[in-house]
Amino acid sequence: MSMPDMLVFAALAMGTVVLVWLSLVMAATEGAVARVTRSSLNNLILGLQTDSELSQFSRMKRIGKVHKVQTLIVDRHATTGSCSFFRITCNILTGVLVTSISACLALPLWVSLLSGLVFALVIAFISVKVRPRISGTRKPLDILLKHVRVVSLAVFLTPFSRSSSAEIKAKTSRNGDLSDDEELEKIQIEQGRAMVDQLVEASAFDPEISEMLNNVLTLSTTLTREIMVPRTDMICINKHTTLSSALKLFSRSGFSRIPVIGDDVDDLLGVLYLKDVVKAIAFDSDMKEHEVGPLARKAVLVPESKPVDDLFHYMQKTRHHLAVVVDEYGGIAGLVTIEDAIEQIVGELEDEHDRIQHEEPVQIGNNVWKLPARTPIADLEELFEIDIDEDDVDTVYGLLTKLLGSVPIVGSSAVNRGLRLTAADSAGRRKKIATIIVEPASVSDSEPKDNDVEG
Template sequence: MGRSPPLDNGEESQQAAPVLKRIWSFLRGERGESNTENEIEKLLDEVEEKGIINEDLGDMIHNILVLKDTTVGEIMVPKGDMVALECTSSLDDLVALIKKEGYSRIPIYEENLDNIIGIAFAKDILKYWKSSEEITTIRELLHPPYFIPEGKKLIDLLKEFRQQRNKMAIIIDEYGTVDGIVTIGDIIEEIVGDMIDEDDEFYEEDVTLRGDGSYSVNPRMPIDEFDEVFKANIPEGNYDTVAGFITFQMERIPHAGETMEFGGFIFEIVGADKKRISKLVVHAPPEETKG
């Protein structure tokens, strides 16, 4: 049987609301929620068939249901595949690794991978270069690692990531041995599957150092956080995000391939459509070498 014609957005939202409420109650394990997972699955099939929700949304909800019983150990990056760095390495070594691998967070260990002492953020490297503060070791840049047991459910970790504004967890076994890592991007991939590209802004960290020394910047990054990291002296205005600042300066939504200059910074629009900027690269003005 084919799917019914899709409803208009208002009608779809109105009819989907009680369905989504029941699913959310089920996922949260609320008392009095009598639906079993099979019943929820059947309900999803029915509302998709009637066109109450579209197929992609239905697929995402199906995947979220799976998260309820999936553990972090099932999707983790195993220890043997982890990208990490020893704490006695130089800052130049850290920068080189970030450029090579393209990651914005690097686990730092002492002596061996079972002794992870912190997480280095790429954007903190930029803060260092933009400040007069002298930093001589990687240890001075570290954020506390977040350790979780291998049996933790993905749905619970997702909630913790959101509550703590965290994006990476170190997975350990019952003896405290490191098994691997899991990131918010790994969980998102489990939910959306092939529906979006891994390069989509949905995955994007606020700031990622690129191999050529420029920075991939999430257009939705709060403008005050951008200014804190880049020391760009952005003036106050009627905008909250980097994309909003660019749009305000250009007095329109720019096209992909355009650039904007402000205070020595070059904002390169890599992706955009009629409604928004989706991808952005920032070229910072050269800094004097420290030391």
């Protein structure tokens, strides 16, 4: 074999190796594109931004790769089509090159053709059925990040595979107003739940752990509005309130952080921290009569449509335990704490006082009753043989809230139909009123006291 023939042979052999490698890469990424979700990419970016061990150059380089992957999965069908096209093309070209190599070796024509065909079929079988496709399904994000430049080039060279905006909109409407990525996440969550159920049936772990895993799977589909404390249940403090009054409100409500407002709830000025009030008063007793406005810290605002998993990571990153939730119009919808997000995984966090909410009414004196806050008004009417006639509330707690016009705290009381209702104590992580004392209103109670409302 002459020198030129040897060079041609070497070039063909090298080209065959490159095409085989490219075919396997396309097969792996083809399986990976269908399994990478936006939430996983967002979590990866958040992890890179908070990784103190990375240099700024390395961090930006890796984040740049993630952004390229985000571009690829915008139209995952187009990306998958490009990978499939290049995989098939590479398989065909490897057969052609192997046939050419056989011809260089002066083999008979039928041997050259057969060897090219067999080699192309073997590579096609390996790329679809064996290792590359398995890697793409098990570690999809790692595979895409590793080969993002090659895949991006493949997509660029195959513009005919891209879906038009009309086609994407049509696919979205067929999926019940879900985007392609949302539909994928929905399918993956269902598959994850099925896998958890199978592990439970196999006694791999306790049912409680199974419930926690199922809860984790739903974090990306649960919105902040579903776990927040609604604005009607928020305890707020006016900016002109003195620090001494604020300290009493902290003590009676049981909270360590309370939103500071102006004229109304939508006029949010910040969040007041108990430790700031205690520190101010401890070092200067004259501060007791100062207003709370200057001590309010800047409030963290989050949209009510934010998924709970993103909310949890965001609060971790910013080191805030409380955030104010805003609606699509910019109004205050409620507030949420990091414990609310944790409860979505581990279940409701109750303490030893929470059982009070499930007890029965108890008579503690002459015609004096201690009622759980959830006691129906019908039971209250039966106990005191009166007609309260309140159709828009169903429980004793609801009645007290309506009479006060605000969220009750411990010690709040109101009079209605000759009965005095007093919030006795609170329970639970959210410090909601647990029991209410109901007794006949005496003559001395006819005039409202602090936090009283005459019914």
